[in-house]
Amino acid sequence: xxxxxxxxxxxxxxxxxxxxxxxxxxxxxxxxxxxxxxxxxxxxxxxxxxxxxxxxxxxxxxxxxxxxxxxxxxxxxxxxxxxxxxxxxxxxxxxxxxxxxxxxxxxxxxxxxxxxxxxxxxxxxxxxxxxxxxxxxxxxxxxxxxxxxxxxxxxxxxxxxxxxxxxxxxxxxxxxxxxxxxxxxxxxxxxxxxxxxxxxxxxxxxxxxxxxxxxxxxxxxxxxxxxxxxxxxxxxxxxxxxxxxxxxxxxxxxxxxxxxxxxxxxxxxxxxxxxxxxxxxxxxxxxxxxxxxxxxxxxxxxxxxxxxxxxxxxxxxxxxxxxxxxxxxxxxxxxxxxxxxxxxxxxxxxxxxxxxxxxxxxxxxxxxxxxxxxxxxxxxxxxxxxxxxxxxxxxxxxxxxxxxxxxxxxxxxxxxxxxxxxxxxxxxxxxxxxxxxxxxxxxxxxxxxxxxxxxxxxxxxxxxxxxxxxxxxxxxxxxxxxxxxxxxxxxxxxxxxxxxxxxxxxxxxxxxx
Numbered sequence: 001x002x003x004x005x006x007x008x009x010x011x012x013x014x015x016x017x018x019x020x021x022x023x024x025x026x027x028x029x030x031x032x033x034x035x036x037x038x039x040x041x042x043x044x045x046x047x048x049x050x051x052x053x054x055x056x057x058x059x060x061x062x063x064x065x066x067x068x069x070x071x072x073x074x075x076x077x078x079x080x081x082x083x084x085x086x087x088x089x090x091x092x093x094x095x096x097x098x099x100x101x102x103x104x105x106x107x108x109x110x111x112x113x114x115x116x117x118x119x120x121x122x123x124x125x126x127x128x129x130x131x132x133x134x135x136x137x138x139x140x141x142x143x144x145x146x147x148x149x150x151x152x153x154x155x156x157x158x159x160x161x162x163x164x165x166x167x168x169x170x171x172x173x174x175x176x177x178x179x180x181x182x183x184x185x186x187x188x189x190x191x192x193x194x195x196x197x198x199x200x201x202x203x204x205x206x207x208x209x210x211x212x213x214x215x216x217x218x219x220x221x222x223x224x225x226x227x228x229x230x231x232x233x234x235x236x237x238x239x240x241x242x243x244x245x246x247x248x249x250x251x252x253x254x255x256x257x258x259x260x261x262x263x264x265x266x267x268x269x270x271x272x273x274x275x276x277x278x279x280x281x282x283x284x285x286x287x288x289x290x291x292x293x294x295x296x297x298x299x300x301x302x303x304x305x306x307x308x309x310x311x312x313x314x315x316x317x318x319x320x321x322x323x324x325x326x327x328x329x330x331x332x333x334x335x336x337x338x339x340x341x342x343x344x345x346x347x348x349x350x351x352x353x354x355x356x357x358x359x360x361x362x363x364x365x366x367x368x369x370x371x372x373x374x375x376x377x378x379x380x381x382x383x384x385x386x387x388x389x390x391x392x393x394x395x396x397x398x399x400x401x402x403x404x405x406x407x408x409x410x411x412x413x414x415x416x417x418x419x420x421x422x423x424x425x426x427x428x429x430x431x432x433x434x435x436x437x438x439x440x441x442x443x444x445x446x447x448x449x450x451x452x453x454x455x456x457x458x459x460x461x462x463x464x465x466x467x468x469x470x471x472x473x474x475x476x477x478x479x480x481x482x483x484x485x486x487x488x489x490x491x492x493x494x495x496x497x498x499x500x501x502x503x504x505x506x507x508x509x510x511x512x513x
């Protein structure tokens with residue numbers, strides 16, 4: 001482990017943690033030294049730390065936290081991030097509203113303290129960053145790396161407890177617009193400018209104009225040659241339960257059970273929550289008892305419909321170390337569960353969503369990486385998540401419950417990976433399922449909510465005000481194309497009322513549940 005102490009974008013001292021020996025460097029520039037050390041020391045953790053914080057470094061945490069090469073993390077002791085919060089205008093992901101109390105996935109890095117493996121840093125081109133501040137460089141490395149399989153985090157324990165949060169200089173709008181230009185599609189610069197004007201009455205003309213002269217050139221990244229070394233474990237000795245809520249899909253569910261029967265890693269329990277709103281109905285799943293299955297089937301029948309309630313009922317019955325949350329209309333090959341857990345063990349993930357596409361969809365070969373959402377019908381979670389996190393019933397009979405469950409996982413201090421090599425086929429059965437029509441209390445109201453109240457509820461619970469306002473602008477633009485009223489002024493008046501109605505109903509759902 002190499003420690004780089006710095007101040008004012010200059011190197012103060014570099015030393016080897018094990019031997020405590022000083023390391024001489026030829027560059028005074030912090031960025032240049034950073035890359036020089038990466039080329040000089042292979043497969044070494046490079047730790048940066050502001051000189052004022054050197055006595056508070058929690059070195060034990062580095063050994064525990066950086067457990068494979070493809071991890072980058074930092075801790076921001078300042079009140080604000082280097083990248084202005086207006087980044088929420090252009091990014092709706094969970095990665096920009098950080099929960100600083102827990103180990104949280106984010107590409108927003110800080111120069112206060114952090115670390116990255118030298119082999120990872122060597123995959124970047126120093127020429128892309130020579131004239132950039134160290135903070136800008138760190139955020140760019142994380143932003144570009146995350147989509148290529150670099151796991152990036154805010155790590156609250158890198159320093160000893162009770163470190164005071166310090167105020168920092170006002171974040172630079174010019175740096176923000178430069179960052180947007182280099183890391184997003186160009187149209188997002190205009191949207192950031194427009195949103196600042198609409199919601200803040202601020203005319204950020206200079207940052208906008210400055211961004212026009214910024215080149216968008218970065219070396220393409222590839223981490224495939226960076227081997228992830230994991231502790232040996234026998235996946236086949238791991239216990240796993242499967243939970244499946246189902247409604248009106250007898251034949252499709254049968255195929256799912258057959259696929260589970262052929263798995264190289266057999267489930268211990270398959271927990272099925274069958275629903276039918278007809279109070280005179282009874283189970284149609286006769287094959288659960290008429291046939292022999294290589295696992296125990298726990299079957300519940302209820303007249304109460306709703307995916308959130310069904311999954312919560314199933315989670316109560318979980319016994320095993322791991323839980324596969326499955327839809328009732330998917331198909332998969334026999335090694336899917338074994339391969340998925342092998343990958344999760346390798347990266348030490350407690351939750352992962354598996355690739356789940358419809359027939360004919362193009363399958364992209366992606367590295368295992370951090371995921372910005374969660375699939376409630378194609379994911380694996382650990383038992384401790386299953387026992388401590390439940391689906392929010394406020395989302396029942398709407399959309400957004402799986403995304404909200406994912407946010408609960410992240411705020412619990414766990415990450416969600418995406419494993420593309422585990423491929424499920426989602427048949428999108430034409431009958432049954434949970435997205436059947438449900439008559440909400442507002443269905444006959446004169447002013448209909450836009451967006452749906454459950455989507456608004458997700459935004460209010462999990463997004464920053466900048467993200468919500470950015471979403472609002474995009475909704476206004478996209479929906480304008482789809483409806484008949486082409487008068488911009490009357491359309492704006494109408495959508496404004498519908499937005500307020502959605503907020504009102506979302507808060508009612510939250511209060512009710």
